[in-house]
Amino acid sequence: YEGWSSEVCYRFQHFRSMPESSPVNWINSKKDFNILIEDLTTGKNFKLEAQKEWLDKIVDIDNIEMASANIAGILVN
Numbered sequence: 001y002e003g004w005s006s007e008v009c010y011r012f013q014h015f016r017s018m019p020e021s022s023p024v025n026w027i028n029s030k031k032d033f034n035i036l037i038e039d040l041t042t043g044k045n046f047k048l049e050a051q052k053e054w055l056d057k058i059v060d061i062d063n064i065e066m067a068s069a070n071i072a073g074i075l076v077n
Helices: 030-042 048-058 061-076
Strands: none
Protein backbone atom coordinates (compact mmCIF):
# COMPACT_ATOMS: atom_id res chain seq x y z
CA TYR A 1 0.00 0.00 0.00
CA GLU A 2 1.52 3.25 -1.15
CA GLY A 3 0.45 5.33 1.86
CA TRP A 4 1.47 2.79 4.50
CA SER A 5 4.23 3.61 6.96
CA SER A 6 5.13 3.04 10.59
CA GLU A 7 3.85 6.56 11.29
CA VAL A 8 0.41 5.56 9.94
CA CYS A 9 0.46 2.42 12.05
CA TYR A 10 1.37 4.32 15.22
CA ARG A 11 -1.76 6.47 14.81
CA PHE A 12 -4.01 3.45 15.48
CA GLN A 13 -5.68 3.48 18.91
CA HIS A 14 -3.66 0.48 20.09
CA PHE A 15 -0.44 2.42 19.74
CA ARG A 16 -1.86 5.74 20.94
CA SER A 17 -2.17 4.22 24.42
CA MET A 18 1.63 4.12 24.59
CA PRO A 19 3.50 7.18 25.79
CA GLU A 20 6.19 6.45 23.19
CA SER A 21 7.24 3.68 20.82
CA SER A 22 9.88 2.18 23.11
CA PRO A 23 7.78 -0.91 24.10
CA VAL A 24 7.41 -1.92 20.45
CA ASN A 25 9.60 -4.40 18.64
CA TRP A 26 9.34 -3.57 14.95
CA ILE A 27 10.13 -6.08 12.21
CA ASN A 28 11.05 -4.67 8.81
CA SER A 29 12.55 -7.77 7.18
CA LYS A 30 12.77 -11.53 7.56
CA LYS A 31 16.23 -11.05 9.06
CA ASP A 32 14.79 -8.79 11.79
CA PHE A 33 12.26 -11.48 12.70
CA ASN A 34 14.97 -14.06 13.36
CA ILE A 35 17.01 -11.61 15.43
CA LEU A 36 13.98 -10.60 17.49
CA ILE A 37 12.98 -14.20 18.20
CA GLU A 38 16.52 -14.98 19.30
CA ASP A 39 16.63 -11.91 21.56
CA LEU A 40 13.26 -12.77 23.11
CA THR A 41 14.14 -16.40 23.76
CA THR A 42 17.60 -15.66 25.19
CA GLY A 43 16.55 -12.77 27.42
CA LYS A 44 18.30 -10.10 25.34
CA ASN A 45 15.11 -8.10 24.72
CA PHE A 46 16.32 -4.62 25.63
CA LYS A 47 12.75 -3.29 25.51
CA LEU A 48 11.45 -5.64 28.20
CA GLU A 49 11.28 -3.04 30.98
CA ALA A 50 9.34 -0.58 28.78
CA GLN A 51 7.01 -3.42 27.75
CA LYS A 52 6.35 -4.34 31.39
CA GLU A 53 5.58 -0.70 32.23
CA TRP A 54 3.11 -0.49 29.33
CA LEU A 55 1.48 -3.78 30.35
CA ASP A 56 1.03 -2.51 33.91
CA LYS A 57 -0.55 0.65 32.54
CA ILE A 58 -3.12 -1.02 30.30
CA VAL A 59 -3.89 -4.26 32.18
CA ASP A 60 -5.39 -4.43 35.65
CA ILE A 61 -3.56 -7.64 36.51
CA ASP A 62 -5.46 -8.00 39.80
CA ASN A 63 -8.73 -8.26 37.85
CA ILE A 64 -7.53 -10.02 34.70
CA GLU A 65 -10.30 -12.62 34.90
CA MET A 66 -12.83 -9.77 34.52
CA ALA A 67 -11.20 -8.27 31.42
CA SER A 68 -13.82 -9.49 28.94
CA ALA A 69 -16.70 -8.36 31.16
CA ASN A 70 -15.06 -4.96 31.64
CA ILE A 71 -14.59 -4.49 27.88
CA ALA A 72 -18.19 -5.53 27.21
CA GLY A 73 -19.43 -3.07 29.85
CA ILE A 74 -17.47 -0.21 28.32
CA LEU A 75 -18.80 -1.03 24.84
CA VAL A 76 -22.41 -1.24 26.07
CA ASN A 77 -22.20 2.02 27.98
